[in-house]
Amino acid sequence: xxxxxxxxxxxxxxxxxxxxxxxxxxxxxxxxxxxxxxxxxxxxxxxxxxxxxxxxxxxxxxxxxxxxxxxxxxxxxxxxxxxxxxxxxxxxxxxxxxxxxxxxxxxxxxxxxxxxxxxxxxxxxxxxxxxxxxxxxxxxxxxxxxxxxxxxxxxxxxxxxxxxxxxxxxxxxxxxxxxxxxxxxxxxxxxxxxxxxxxxxxx
Amino acid sequence: xxxxxxxxxxxxxxxxxxxxxxxxxxxxxxxxxxxxxxxxxxxxxxxxxxxxxxxxxxx
Numbered sequence: 001x002x003x004x005x006x007x008x009x010x011x012x013x014x015x016x017x018x019x020x021x022x023x024x025x026x027x028x029x030x031x032x033x034x035x036x037x038x039x040x041x042x043x044x045x046x047x048x049x050x051x052x053x054x055x056x057x058x059x060x061x062x063x064x065x066x067x068x069x070x071x072x073x074x075x076x077x078x079x080x081x082x083x084x085x086x087x088x089x090x091x092x093x094x095x096x097x098x099x100x101x102x103x104x105x106x107x108x109x110x111x112x113x114x115x116x117x118x119x120x121x122x123x124x125x126x127x128x129x130x131x132x133x134x135x136x137x138x139x140x141x142x143x144x145x146x147x148x149x150x151x152x153x154x155x156x157x158x159x160x161x162x163x164x165x166x167x168x169x170x171x172x173x174x175x176x177x178x179x180x181x182x183x184x185x186x187x188x189x190x191x192x193x194x195x196x197x198x199x200x201x202x203x
Numbered sequence: 204x205x206x207x208x209x210x211x212x213x214x215x216x217x218x219x220x221x222x223x224x225x226x227x228x229x230x231x232x233x234x235x236x237x238x239x240x241x242x243x244x245x246x247x248x249x250x251x252x253x254x255x256x257x258x259x260x261x262x
Contacts, residue, residue, distance in 0.1 A: 074208075078257065080250070080253070080255055083253050084251055084253060087251070087252060087253060096205075098204070098205060098208040099204075099252075099253050100208075100212075100253070100254055100255075100256055101253060101254065101255040101256060101257055102215065102256040102257060103257055103258075106215050106257075106258065108214075108215045108216050108217070108218065108258070109213075109215040109256065110212075110213045110215075110218050113211035113212065113213065114211060
């Protein structure tokens with residue numbers, strides 16, 4: 001499967017029926033998801049690897065990882081409605097994915113049971129709630145040594161500083177995508193959003 | 204929820220072992236049922252094939 005083929009498969013998946021602004025839910029753009037996944041795949045971080053999608057939403061990264069031959073995929077999200085949609089998406093592409101409703105901030109949860117090779121994630125950027133992405137970064141490093149995440153454009157200095165001593169930022173890939181008006185507070189019908197795919201490795 | 208997922212799950216409240224109760228299942232997975240913590244008694248529903256491990260009382 002090549003990059004374009006992957007993107008076409010991911011484009012057919014369903015997004016959020018009723019997105020929540022508080023949880024910063026928006027459909028991960030298929031082009032950005034495919035870019036992240038294919039890049040990780042080319043580096044040997046997906047095929048034959050155990051992959052976890054933290055804050056999986058409607059499961060686009062989890063489904064893509066399964067399509068690229070991950071040995072096991074687990075998707076976890078706090079929103080039961082999103083996880084139900086993710087499960088339908090996984091069924092639609094015939095992917096075997098274990099989905100859970102859970103909270104990445106939950107310290108009581110036995111996270112060691114979910115240890116894996118690679119974490120892929122599109123965490124909240126913290127646009128609605130400051131530092132909402134930090135628990136995702138902390139948890140990702142607990143679960144896996146290789147992490148590929150989608151962050152706000154210009155986030156890499158923050159991610160590098162926040163993970164100092166714990167991880168090294170290996171790569172930053174800048175992308176942008178058009179976001180359609182999703183929430184009442186969005187003023188434009190469509191806006192180009194700059195994002196970065198950041199790959200960091202536990203040290 | 205496939206049965207093998209149960210191997211890696213434990214109670215998010217107290218890390219106790221979870222006991223599965225199946226209400227409905229098919230050849231591949233459990234569709235409806237619950238996970239009960241043996242240690243603290245907390246119960247977690249499995250709805251439409253998805254286990255919900257949010258601590259009870261948190262929405």
